[in-house]
Amino acid sequence: MPTLLFIFSLSVVSCLHAAAPRARDLGIPFDGTAGRLNAITDVPGVEVGYTTLISGEGKLVPGKGPVRTGVTAIFARGKTSDESVPAAWFSLNGNGEMTGTAWIDESGFLEGPIVITNTHGVGTARDAVVEWGLKHFPGSDKFSLPVVAETWDGVLNDINGFHLTKKDVFAALDHASSGQISEGNVGGGTGMIAFRWKGGTGTASRVLRDLPGKPVLGVLVQANFGERRDLKIAGVPVGTELTGSLPVESGPSKDGSIITVVATEAPLLPHQLKRLVKRVTLGLGKSGSVGRNSSGDLFLAFSTATPKHLAHGIEQWNTLPNSALDPLFEATVEATEEAIVNTLVAAKTMTGINRTTVYALPHSELQAVLRKYHRLTSDFRR
Numbered sequence: 001m002p003t004l005l006f007i008f009s010l011s012v013v014s015c016l017h018a019a020a021p022r023a024r025d026l027g028i029p030f031d032g033t034a035g036r037l038n039a040i041t042d043v044p045g046v047e048v049g050y051t052t053l054i055s056g057e058g059k060l061v062p063g064k065g066p067v068r069t070g071v072t073a074i075f076a077r078g079k080t081s082d083e084s085v086p087a088a089w090f091s092l093n094g095n096g097e098m099t100g101t102a103w104i105d106e107s108g109f110l111e112g113p114i115v116i117t118n119t120h121g122v123g124t125a126r127d128a129v130v131e132w133g134l135k136h137f138p139g140s141d142k143f144s145l146p147v148v149a150e151t152w153d154g155v156l157n158d159i160n161g162f163h164l165t166k167k168d169v170f171a172a173l174d175h176a177s178s179g180q181i182s183e184g185n186v187g188g189g190t191g192m193i194a195f196r197w198k199g200g201t202g203t204a205s206r207v208l209r210d211l212p213g214k215p216v217l218g219v220l221v222q223a224n225f226g227e228r229r230d231l232k233i234a235g236v237p238v239g240t241e242l243t244g245s246l247p248v249e250s251g252p253s254k255d256g257s258i259i260t261v262v263a264t265e266a267p268l269l270p271h272q273l274k275r276l277v278k279r280v281t282l283g284l285g286k287s288g289s290v291g292r293n294s295s296g297d298l299f300l301a302f303s304t305a306t307p308k309h310l311a312h313g314i315e316q317w318n319t320l321p322n323s324a325l326d327p328l329f330e331a332t333v334e335a336t337e338e339a340i341v342n343t344l345v346a347a348k349t350m351t352g353i354n355r356t357t358v359y360a361l362p363h364s365e366l367q368a369v370l371r372k373y374h375r376l377t378s379d380f381r382r
Contacts, residue, residue, distance in 0.1 A: 020184065020348075023341040026363055027378040028370065029234050030341075032334040035205035038342075039181045040218030042205040043263040045077040045304045048220065049176030050187030050201075051168040060158055060353040068157040068352045069164060071117040071125060072187035072201060073172040074220065074261055076110060076302050082137045084109040086317075087302040088274035092281050096257045096296015097122055100147040108270030110302050111142035113173060116188040116222045116259050118157065119150045121164035128169035149298055151224035151257040153191030155247070156352030181220075184346030191352060192224035193256060194343060195231040195239060195288070196247055197361040198350055199223040202343030206331035208266065211320070215266040217328060219280075219335040223343045224256035225295050230288035233341055233366070234375045239288060241369045245359040257296035258284065258340075262332055267305035267318045272325060277301035279329045283336025301332075 022038070024030065035042030050072055056065030076085045087110035089101045099122065104110060112133055115125045125148045133143025153159060172187065181203050185191075189200030205218035228246065231239030260280045268276065280299040284291070291297050307315040320328075344361045351357045370376040 020346045021363070022183070023338060023345045026345060026367055027376045028341060029375060029377045030334060030338045032206045032331060033209060035207050035216050035218065037180050038205050039203040040074070040205060040220040040261065040263050041178045041181055042216045043218045043265050043304060046218065046263050047075040047078045047176040047178050048181050049073040049172040049174070050182065051172040052186050052190050053163055053168065054190065057351065058355065062158060063161045065158045065161065065163070066353050067161070067163045068191035068350060069118045069121065069153050069159070070187045070190040071115060071121065071164060071169050071172045072189065072222065073176050074114040075176050076263065076304055079173060079176050082112070082140050082142050084111045084142060085302045085304055086268060086270050086273055087300060088270050088277050089298065089300040090274070090277045090280070092284070092297035092299070093291040093293070093295050095294050096150060096298050098147060098149040098259070098298045098300065099126055100145045103145045104147070110147065112146050114261055114300060115146065115148045115169065117148070117150055117164055118153045118159055118188065118191065120159050120162060122148050122150050124162070124164050124166060125169050128166040129173070131166065132170055132173050147300065149259040151188070151192055151222050151259060151296065153224070155193060156350055156356055156358060157191040158353055183342055185348055185350060189222045189343070191350070192222060193247065193358050194223040194340070195226040196228040197344055198347035198358045200343050200347045202339040202346065204335040204338035204342055206335050208327045208331060210327050211266060211324060215264060217262065217264040217266065217331040217335060219332070219339045220261045221336065221339045221343060222259040223340050225258045225297065226287070226289055230290065232286065232288040234370060236370055236373045236375050238366065238369055242365055245362070247358040248356060260299040260336060262299065262301035263304065264328065265304050266328060267320060268303040269317065269319045272319065272322065273301045273303060275325065276328055276332055279332040280336050283333045283340070286333065286337045287340045
């Protein structure tokens with residue numbers, strides 16, 4: 001397990017190692033069979049890297065901080081590959097940004113990594129991915145229209161200070177790896193808020209035991225959405241039960257956004273991935289989201305299946321029949337819901353600009369509510 005790499009005093013590159021308890025550790029029940037790591041990196045070939053930027057405290061001084069932000073990088077077939085993969089995307093509500101999606105619609109393929117950061121870091125991240133691609137794959141044009149998505153962290157972070165640099169993006173790309181993924185206040189999710197609790201990055205996976213080869217499907221979310229009253233966990237109205245510990249904010253609050261990435265090794269073509277990625281919406285619905293006007297709810301799905309290369313430049317692709325997609329639809333809903341809850345469970349209380357404080361979802365209080373509704377499977381013990 002790699003050690004954490006520290007870059008200067010405010011940047012931490014971290015992907016592996018997640019010591020914090022996860023939702024299942026608290027006894028929260030979920031449908032479906034999780035993969036070995038219960039993470040998007042259960043899908044063979046998928047690699048994830050983070051750069052986390054945390055520095056300063058107190059009064060906001062634009063350009064100086066405090067800084068509470070970062071960047072997340074996801075590779076479908078690892079950082080040493082520039083192979084395209086079948087992909088599709090979907091917008092539940094478009095008050096957000098995910099660059100490169102016009103070409104995904106047109107071509108049916110994802111070229112290069114997926115990068116997620118804060119709203120005002122999209123331009124820097126996009127340029128960095130292009131530059132990184134030119135360096136690592138000279139002559140390739142597959143990084144020219146990169147996919148960079150965002151959610152707003154301006155409640156906790158000096159978002160107008162433009163603290164994300166190309167070097168931060170390079171670090172996340174360079175240190176992407178397989179294995180267990182840290183969750184909560186990491187990467188692009190560092191300064192995010194969900195259901196007015198501390199949000200951030202979360203992941204989960206499912207094994208499709210009823211499909212040939214028992215393929216894996218994994219989800220990663222950057223959760224920055226939802227009103228407190230909306231939150232449901234395991235079907236329990238947690239948001240109306242836990243009404244305290246609201247953020248101590250310096251300005252008015254508004255609903256945020258969520259970016260969701262779905263990966264699977266199941267052989268799917270772009271039109272089938274389009275059907276699949278729409279099911280993310282149902283996973284959000286189970287957590288309580290209604291896709292409000294100010295929320296950017298953007299989702300992308302890809303398959304890591306590879307074609308057979310025949311003579312004369314012909315590719316032969318295998319695919320599941322449409323009649324076999326139901327287990328994948330179910331897995332997408334289940335893993336999306338669990339990834340969101342994993343985000344809330346992992347995230348820690350954070351104080352940012354102007355001493356704005358957003359509190360972590362309290363584990364013991366959450367367990368008490370679930371127990372009240374007879375939805376706790378076991379008590380959490382360290």
